[in-house]
Amino acid sequence: MNQAVILAAGEGQRLRPFTANKPKVMLVIAGKPILQYVVESLAQNGIRNIVLVVGYRREQIFDCLGSGAQFGVNINYIIQERQLGTAHALAQVKDVTENEFLVISGDNLIEADTIAQFVNTEPESLIVKRTGNPSGYGVVTIENNKVKEIVEKPGVVKSNAVNTGIYAFTRDIFNFIENQLDIPDVLNTMIAKGYPVSVQETNGLWLDVVYPWDILNLNDVILRRIKGNLGGTIESGVSLNGLVSVGRDTLLRSGSYMVGPAVIGNNCDIGPGVCILPATSIGDNVVISPFSTIKNSVIGNDVDIGPGCIIQDSIIDNGCVIKGHFSACSGPADIKINEHRLVNIGAILGEGCNLASNVVAQPGVILGNHCQVQALKVISGRLPDKSLVF
Amino acid sequence: MCGIVGYIGDKQAQSILLSALSMLEYRGYDSCGIAVVSNGIKSYKNVLRVAEMKEIAPQIIGTVGIGHTRWATCGEPTRVNAHPHFDCTGNIAVVHNGVITNYPVLKQKLINDGHEFVSDTDTEVIPHLIEKYYKGDLEKAVELALLDIQGSYAIAVIGAGENKLVVARKDSPLIIGVGDRETFVASDVPAILDYTNQVIYLDDGDIGVITGDGIKIKKDGLEIHREEHKILWSVEAAQKAGYEHFMLKEIHEQPKVIRDTLSEYTQMSEPIVDLENLREDDRSILILACGTSYNAGLVGKYIMEDLVGVPVRVEIASEFSCYGQTPEKTLAFVISQSGETADVLKAIRKLKGVQCHVVAVTNVVGSSISRIADQTIYTRAGPEISVAATKSFIAQLMVLYWLAMSYSKVDAKRLADILLELRQLPSKVQWMLDNGEDILQCARYLARFENVFFIGRGLNYPIALEGALKLKEISYIHAEGYAAGELKHGPFSLLGENTPVITITGQDSTYESILTNIKEVKARKSPLIALTGDGDEAIKEFVDMVITVPRVDPIFSPVVNTVALQLLAYYTARERDCPIDFPRNLAKSVTVE
Numbered sequence: 004m005n006q007a008v009i010l011a012a013g014e015g016q017r018l019r020p021f022t023a024n025k026p027k028v029m030l031v032i033a034g035k036p037i038l039q040y041v042v043e044s045l046a047q048n049g050i051r052n053i054v055l056v057v058g059y060r061r062e063q064i065f066d067c068l069g070s071g072a073q074f075g076v077n078i079n080y081i082i083q084e085r086q087l088g089t090a091h092a093l094a095q096v097k098d099v100t101e102n103e104f105l106v107i108s109g110d111n112l113i114e115a116d117t118i119a120q121f122v123n124t125e126p127e128s129l130i131v132k133r134t135g136n137p138s139g140y141g142v143v144t145i146e147n148n149k150v151k152e153i154v155e156k157p158g159v160v161k162s163n164a165v166n167t168g169i170y171a172f173t174r175d176i177f178n179f180i181e182n183q184l185d186i187p188d189v190l191n192t193m194i195a196k197g198y199p200v201s202v203q204e205t206n207g208l209w210l211d212v213v214y215p216w217d218i219l220n221l222n223d224v225i226l227r228r229i230k231g232n233l234g235g236t237i238e239s240g241v242s243l244n245g246l247v248s249v250g251r252d253t254l255l256r257s258g259s260y261m262v263g264p265a266v267i268g269n270n271c272d273i274g275p276g277v278c279i280l281p282a283t284s285i286g287d288n289v290v291i292s293p294f295s296t297i298k299n300s301v302i303g304n305d306v307d308i309g310p311g312c313i314i315q316d317s318i319i320d321n322g323c324v325i326k327g328h329f330s331a332c333s334g335p336a337d338i339k340i341n342e343h344r345l346v347n348i349g350a351i352l353g354e355g356c357n358l359a360s361n362v363v364a365q366p367g368v369i370l371g372n373h374c375q376v377q378a379l380k381v382i383s384g385r386l387p388d389k390s391l392v393f
Numbered sequence: 394m395c396g397i398v399g400y401i402g403d404k405q406a407q408s409i410l411l412s413a414l415s416m417l418e419y420r421g422y423d424s425c426g427i428a429v430v431s432n433g434i435k436s437y438k439n440v441l442r443v444a445e446m447k448e449i450a451p452q453i454i455g456t457v458g459i460g461h462t463r464w465a466t467c468g469e470p471t472r473v474n475a476h477p478h479f480d481c482t483g484n485i486a487v488v489h490n491g492v493i494t495n496y497p498v499l500k501q502k503l504i505n506d507g508h509e510f511v512s513d514t515d516t517e518v519i520p521h522l523i524e525k526y527y528k529g530d531l532e533k534a535v536e537l538a539l540l541d542i543q544g545s546y547a548i549a550v551i552g553a554g555e556n557k558l559v560v561a562r563k564d565s566p567l568i569i570g571v572g573d574r575e576t577f578v579a580s581d582v583p584a585i586l587d588y589t590n591q592v593i594y595l596d597d598g599d600i601g602v603i604t605g606d607g608i609k610i611k612k613d614g615l616e617i618h619r620e621e622h623k624i625l626w627s628v629e630a631a632q633k634a635g636y637e638h639f640m641l642k643e644i645h646e647q648p649k650v651i652r653d654t655l656s657e658y659t660q661m662s663e664p665i666v667d668l669e670n671l672r673e674d675d676r677s678i679l680i681l682a683c684g685t686s687y688n689a690g691l692v693g694k695y696i697m698e699d700l701v702g703v704p705v706r707v708e709i710a711s712e713f714s715c716y717g718q719t720p721e722k723t724l725a726f727v728i729s730q731s732g733e734t735a736d737v738l739k740a741i742r743k744l745k746g747v748q749c750h751v752v753a754v755t756n757v758v759g760s761s762i763s764r765i766a767d768q769t770i771y772t773r774a775g776p777e778i779s780v781a782a783t784k785s786f787i788a789q790l791m792v793l794y795w796l797a798m799s800y801s802k803v804d805a806k807r808l809a810d811i812l813l814e815l816r817q818l819p820s821k822v823q824w825m826l827d828n829g830e831d832i833l834q835c836a837r838y839l840a841r842f843e844n845v846f847f848i849g850r851g852l853n854y855p856i857a858l859e860g861a862l863k864l865k866e867i868s869y870i871h872a873e874g875y876a877a878g879e880l881k882h883g884p885f886s887l888l889g890e891n892t893p894v895i896t897i898t899g900q901d902s903t904y905e906s907i908l909t910n911i912k913e914v915k916a917r918k919s920p921l922i923a924l925t926g927d928g929d930e931a932i933k934e935f936v937d938m939v940i941t942v943p944r945v946d947p948i949f950s951p952v953v954n955t956v957a958l959q960l961l962a963y964y965t966a967r968e969r970d971c972p973i974d975f976p977r978n979l980a981k982s983v984t985v986e
Binding site: 025269270290324 | 632634635636641642645646649652655656657659813816817818819820821823824826827828927943
C-alpha cells in the first residue's frame with residue numbers, strides 16, 4: 004500500500020480560540036503542527052502518495068506542507084468546501100485513489116510503528132484501541148476478528164475497543180457511500196450487506212485533541228520523545244539540564260536555567276535569568292525577558308513575554324505581547340465547553356493578545372484572539388475575541 | 394527577456410527541455426520552441442505556451458537539444474520569429490536571450506555574402522555568423538562569431554552530427570546544471586532543480602563546451618575553472634502547492650519571509666554596510682531601482698531619513714543610467730529582485746565609473762548585479778515565480794528597515810521598541826492574511842471600474858504607488874498612485890462616481906491631513922475605500938468601505954498596508970478572470986533596456 008488519504012478539512016470548534024484562524028490539524032505542538040507528525044509517520048512507512056482533504060482555513064496547510072517535497076512525499080490537495088463528515092470527505096477523493104489506500108485523520112497523533120503494523124493488512128480493515136473509558140468514542144464490537152458493529156458514543160457500552168479512525172480500504176468502499184455522512188455508517192452498511200471488515204488492535208500511541216487542555220497533554224507526550232539539538236548562541240552561565248532543543252539563531256542569555264524536555268524555536272531571545280521548566284515548547288521569534296519562569300506550557304511564534312512573568316500549564320498563541328509580571332498560575336478550573344469539566348490549567352490566550360503589566364490570570368481563563376487587557380487586571384472565565392478589559 | 398535551456402545526456406532531450414522551459418515562462422511566454430540533434434537537427438516552434446507545446450509537439454528522438462521561451466523585443470511574436478534560429482543549411486541552431494545591438498550592420502553584410510534570412514529577429518545573425526566561421530570546429534566558430542557581436546547575450550548552440558552543446562554569456566544570465574552523466578543549461582536555477590542542485594554560474598565572456606566527457610569553460614581563449622555551487626532551496630518553492638496561483642502562494646509566504654530575514658539579521662552585531670563609506674563632505678545615500686523595487690526604495694528613503702538622519706535620493710534606474718549625475722564616491726544601494734535588470738546593470742556601470750560604493754540588494758544568488766557590485770545583500774524571499782512581485786518587495790523592505798536600524802541615530806530605547814515591534818510583524822501579517830473578507834468585498838466592488846486612484850502620505854505614499862502598480866499590472870484596471878496632497882493639482886478633474894479612490898491611512902501624524910483629503914474627494918462624489926488601523930471607527934463616517942489592517946508602530950505601516958493591497962489586487966484580478974501569474978505583455982525579469 005503506498006497511498007494514504009488524510010482527512011484535514013475540519014475546524015475543531017471546541018478548540019476555540021485557537022481554531023478561529025487555523026484548522027485543528029494545524030495546532031502546533033512541540034514545534035510542529037499535528038498534521039506534520041501524521042505526514043512524517045506515513046513517510047517513514049514508505050507511503051509517499053498522499054491525498055490531503057482540506058477545507059477550513061486550508062491556506063495554512065498549503066503554507067506549511069507545500070507540495071510535500073520537504074517531507075519526501077507528494078501531496079495532492081482535494082478541497083471539501085462544506086465539512087459534512089468523514090464519509091462525505093472520502094467521497095471527494097474517489098477520482099484520485101488507487102486500488103488500495105489508507106485513510107487517516109489529520110488531527111490524531113499516531114506512531115509510525117502503528118502504521119507499520121497496519122500497512123500489510125488486507126482491506127477493508129480498521130485499527131481499534133482498547134480503552135478504559137470508551138463511551139465518548141465510536142465503540143467497535145468484534146466477532147472473529149471482524150467488525151460486527153460500530154456505535155458512536157453509545158449509552159450502553161458493549162466493548163472496550165474504540166475506532167481510531169485509521170482504515171485500510173479498497174476502491175470498493177465507494178460503492179457503499181450513498182448519503183451517509185460518516186465512515187462508520189458506511190462500514191455498518193457494508194457489514195449489513197455481508198461485506199467483511201477486519202480489525203487490527205494496537206497498543207501504540209493514539210492521541211486525539213478535542214479540548215484546549217489536550218494540547219498540553221500531547222505536548223508532554225511528544226516532548227518525551229524529542230532529540231536534543233543545540234543551535235544558536237548559548238552564553239556562558241546558562242544551565243542546560245535534560246533534553247533541550249534550541250533552534251538556529253536563538254540567543255540564550257547568561258544565568259538562564261533550562262530543564263528539559265523543552266523545545267525552543269528559531270531566532271528567540273531568552274534571558275538573562277529566565278527559567279524554562281519541563282514540558283515547555285516555545286515557537287520561533289519569541290522574546291522572554293529576565294526573571295520569567297515558564298513550566299509545562301506551549302508558547303507560539305512571535306510572542307513577547309516581559310520580565311518577571313510566571314506561566315504554568317498555559318497555552319499562549321502567536322503574536323501575544325505580555326508585559327511584566329504577568330501571573331498565570333495553574334489550579335483546578337471548572338471549564339464549560341459543551342459540558343463542564345474540572346481540569347488543572349493555567350491561562351489560555353488566543354492570537355495577538357496584548358496584556359499590560361501585572362495582569363493576573365485565574366486558572367482556566369480563556370482569552371479570545373486579539374484581546375487587550377489593561378494593567379493590574381484580574382482576568383477569569385471566557386472572554387470573546389477582541390475583548391477589551393478595562 | 395527570454396528563457397533558454399539546453400540538455401546533453403543519455404535521456405531523451407525533448408521532454409526535459411519542455412519541462413525546464415515551463416519553469417522559465419516567467420521570463421516571457423509569447424512563443425516557444427526546441428531543437429534536437431537527431432539525424433541532422435529537428436526543430437519545432439510556434440506561438441504557443443509551453444504547456445500547449447507539450448501536448449502537440451511531435452516526438453523528436455535525440456539526447457542533445459536546446460529550447461527557448463520568448464518575450465518579443467526584436468520582431469513580433471510569430472512562428473518565424475520564435476527561437477531556435479538556424480543558419481542557411483539548417484545544420485546550426487541557436488537560442489538566445491539578450492539584444493544584439495549591431496545586428497542591422499551584421500545582417501546586411503551577411504546578406505551581401507549570400508546568406509538568407511527568414512525572421513525579423515536580431516538573433517538570426519548568430520547562426521549565420523557561426524556558419525560563416527564554421528570549419529569543422531563548432532566551438533571555434535562560436536568564439537569567432539561572438540567577436541563580431543555587440544550587445545548582450547546568453548546563447549546555447551547545437552550543430553548537426555555534433556554531440557555537444559556550446560554556450561556563452563555576456564550581460565544575460567546563464568547557468569550550467571551538473572547532473573549524473575547529464576548536463577543542463579538554463580537562464581535560471583528553477584528550470585533545472587527537478588534534475589540537479591549542483592550549479593555552475595557562468596561569468597561575462599565565458600564560453601562553455603559541454604560534451605559527454607564533461608564541461609570545459611574558456612575565457613579570453615584560456616581554459617578556466619568555475620566552481621560548482623549547491624542550491625539550497627528546493628523545487629518545492631517553485632510549485633503552487635494547493636494554491637490556485639503562485640501570486641497568492643507568495644503573498645501567504647510573507648510571514649515566513651519576514652521571520653527568515655529577521656533571523657538572519659538580528660544576530661548580526663555589525664552593520665551590514667559600513668556607513669563610514671560616506672564622504673565627509675556629502676553625507677548622502679543614493680538608491681536606484683525599477684518598478685516595484687523602486688517603490689521599496691522610496692519607502693527606504695523615508696525610513697532612512699527618519700532613523701539615520703542622512704538625506705536619501707531615489708532614482709529610477711533607466712532614467713539615471715542615461716541622464717543622472719552623482720558626485721564621486723557616493724554610497725549607492727541598487728535594488729533588483731532578479732539581479733538581471735538591464736537598466737540597473739547599466740546604471741551600476743555608470744556609478745562604478747565615478748568610484749561609487751555600490752551595494753546590491755537582490756533575491757538571486759549569483760545574479761549579474763551581485764557580480765559587479767562592491768557588496769551584495771541577499772533578500773530572503775526564495776524564488777518568486779509570479780510576475781507581480783509580492784514577497785520580494787516585503788523582503789526588500791525588511792532589508793531596508795534593517796539597514797536603517799543598523800545605522801540608526803535614534804536612541805537605544807526607541808530602537809529596542811522598534812525591534813520588539815519588528816518581531817511581532819510576522820503575526821500581524823498573518824492576521825492580515827487570515828482576515829481577508831473585507832478585502833474580498835472591496836475587490837468585488839472595485840472589479841467593475843476602469844479607473845482607480847490610490848493616495849497616501851509620507852511613508853505610505855510609496856505604498857499608494859505600489860498598490861496602484863499591483864492593481865494595474867494584474868487586473869488591467871487603470872490605476873494611479875498619488876501623494877494625497879497632489880490630487881488636487883490636476884487629477885481632481887477626473888474624480889466622480891466612476892473613479893474610486895483608495896486611501897492608505899497612516900497610523901501616524903499624517904492621519905488628520907489625509908482625513909482632510911478624504912473629505913475633498915468625497916465632495917467630488919468618488920467612491921472611497923480606506924485602509925486604516927484596527928479600531929478606527931471615526932473614518933467610517935467619511936468613506937464607503939473600510940479595509941482594516943492591524944495596529945503597528947507607524948514605521949511598519951507600509952508592510953501591513955502593502956499586504957492588504959496585494960490581496961486587493963489579487964482578488965480584483967480574480968474577479969475579472971485575469972491570467973494572474975502571467976499578465977499580458979509582461980515578464981518577470983526585465984533583461985532588456
